[in-house]
Amino acid sequence: MKNAVITLGYAPTRRSIFSAPDALKYRNLTRDRLNELGVRFVDIDDINEEGLLYDDHDLPSIIEKFRAAGVDGIFVPHCNFGTEYVVARLCRTMNLPVLLWGPRDERPDENGVRLRDSQCGLFATGKVLRRFRVPFTYMTNCRLEDPEFERGIRDFMAVCNVVKVFHHTRILQIAPRPFDFWSTMCNEGELLEKFNIQLSPIPMPELTAEIRKVKAEGTAVREVMEYCHANMEIAIREDELENVAALKVAMKNLAEFYGCNAVAIQCWNALQSEIGIMPCAANSLMNEEGIPVVCETDIHGAVSAVMMEAAAMNEKPSFFADWTVRHPDNENGELLQHCGPWPASCLSGTPKIGYPLAFDHPGAVEAEAHHGDLTICRFDGDNGEYSLLLGKAKGVDGPYTKGTYLWIEVENWKRLEAKLVEGPYIHHCVGLHQDVVPVLYEACKYIGVKPDLYDNNEQEILDYLHGC
Numbered sequence: 001m002k003n004a005v006i007t008l009g010y011a012p013t014r015r016s017i018f019s020a021p022d023a024l025k026y027r028n029l030t031r032d033r034l035n036e037l038g039v040r041f042v043d044i045d046d047i048n049e050e051g052l053l054y055d056d057h058d059l060p061s062i063i064e065k066f067r068a069a070g071v072d073g074i075f076v077p078h079c080n081f082g083t084e085y086v087v088a089r090l091c092r093t094m095n096l097p098v099l100l101w102g103p104r105d106e107r108p109d110e111n112g113v114r115l116r117d118s119q120c121g122l123f124a125t126g127k128v129l130r131r132f133r134v135p136f137t138y139m140t141n142c143r144l145e146d147p148e149f150e151r152g153i154r155d156f157m158a159v160c161n162v163v164k165v166f167h168h169t170r171i172l173q174i175a176p177r178p179f180d181f182w183s184t185m186c187n188e189g190e191l192l193e194k195f196n197i198q199l200s201p202i203p204m205p206e207l208t209a210e211i212r213k214v215k216a217e218g219t220a221v222r223e224v225m226e227y228c229h230a231n232m233e234i235a236i237r238e239d240e241l242e243n244v245a246a247l248k249v250a251m252k253n254l255a256e257f258y259g260c261n262a263v264a265i266q267c268w269n270a271l272q273s274e275i276g277i278m279p280c281a282a283n284s285l286m287n288e289e290g291i292p293v294v295c296e297t298d299i300h301g302a303v304s305a306v307m308m309e310a311a312a313m314n315e316k317p318s319f320f321a322d323w324t325v326r327h328p329d330n331e332n333g334e335l336l337q338h339c340g341p342w343p344a345s346c347l348s349g350t351p352k353i354g355y356p357l358a359f360d361h362p363g364a365v366e367a368e369a370h371h372g373d374l375t376i377c378r379f380d381g382d383n384g385e386y387s388l389l390l391g392k393a394k395g396v397d398g399p400y401t402k403g404t405y406l407w408i409e410v411e412n413w414k415r416l417e418a419k420l421v422e423g424p425y426i427h428h429c430v431g432l433h434q435d436v437v438p439v440l441y442e443a444c445k446y447i448g449v450k451p452d453l454y455d456n457n458e459q460e461i462l463d464y465l466h467g468c
Contacts, residue, residue: 176201
């Protein structure tokens with residue numbers, strides 16, 4: 001996995017009738033705190049003598065600097081009241097996630113004088129941003145040393161990462177969806193028009209040609225086979241393992257060639273007649289490297305995976321699963337399972353490359369996933385409307401089953417089941433061993449997707465985001 005790198009545009013603001021020296025003081029204190037936290041940012045110190053945002057005439061230079069630096073979000077500390085209309089003009093032009101925050105105001109001095117009124121200015125800026133139709137994130141009015149500050153900054157950076165990845169997603173589509181999977185059809189033109197999500201479709205022969213090429217070259221395929229022998233139990237023939245390794249190398253080469261950050265592969269049945277294996281183990285190896293590969297040409301599933309991993313700052317791989325059957329003993333339990341594409345780091349014990357449940361061809365990983373807390377999500381849509389189903393779950397004990405699997409428990413299965421049946425969702429979802437629900441929820445406001453919380457806990461999420 002390649003960890004995300006996020007750069008913020010640091011635009012501290014002030015207003016003239018409040019204390020300029022105190023605004024400068026908090027510009028510096030906030031900058032120093034960001035440096036302590038290891039946050040990458042671009043300041044405006046060279047734009048004017050104060051390095052503060054308050055003069056309309058500075059906007060062209062600030063915008064040019066932020067764009068040249070490729071910032072991913074705008075952080076606007078209100079170092080005193082702030083100049084709300086200049087903030088709004090900057091943020092609307094940049095069209096990036098925006099974080100508003102102001103430091104707690106000190107008590108009035110012995111003469112009753114207040115120096116900053118930072119909180120009051122936040123109220124004004126929030127209203128003007130709404131007038132400008134600029135979505136924004138609000139971090140509670142707190143001190144720089146408060147835990148809410150660090151948490152808010154890190155969560156906002158994760159939100160920026162989701163937005164950045166979402167709008168720059170390109171999916172390698174290997175062959176059309178299997179005929180029987182009408183549920184995974186998507187509107188390619190609409191994904192491009194609404195979200196700038198691009199597809200790079202290739203036919204099956206292009207994949208098989210690349211497989212033959214990498215097998216002839218040999219080195220990369222042998223390295224993958226050696227990795228599998230060192231880290232997995234191999235229950236298939238050596239020539240079959242070679243095909244697994246060749247498929248993995250071929251998919252990675254093609255993803256890099258077409259500039260893709262995710263893959264959706266047909267899986268069956270044409271692939272088996274061409275190379276004699278299931279792609280699951282190759283998918284697992286790709287997923288472990290942070291290039292999500294999803295099954296049955298599920299484009300919306302691939303979008304779900306890149307969003308989920310971006311919310312975790314690309315520090316953990318996700319896993320692609322079916323909602324399958326209800327737990328035999330737990331009324332709120334459900335089986336997450338798929339033939340065997342899950343990454344090894346989310347599995348317990350030694351993964352085994354063997355045969356899947358419903359097919360005769362080899363090449364599927366078998367293992368139970370780790371228990372613990374999870375986030376489950378599904379990006380989907382129909383009739384021109386898109387939403388993100390998301391919520392929490394925890395791994396629980398349950399019966400053994402084939403493939404990669406995990407029995408989970410949710411707060412209210414019947415409520416979740418109704419959402420899955422009534423749509424716009426299907427039987428596919430993506431899981432990750434971390435609570436990233438608030439980050440995904442907040443990111444939705446910037447990408448034009450409706451968050452759909454299956455735990456019915458919106459106020460709890462808002463309280464968390466606001467530092468309650």
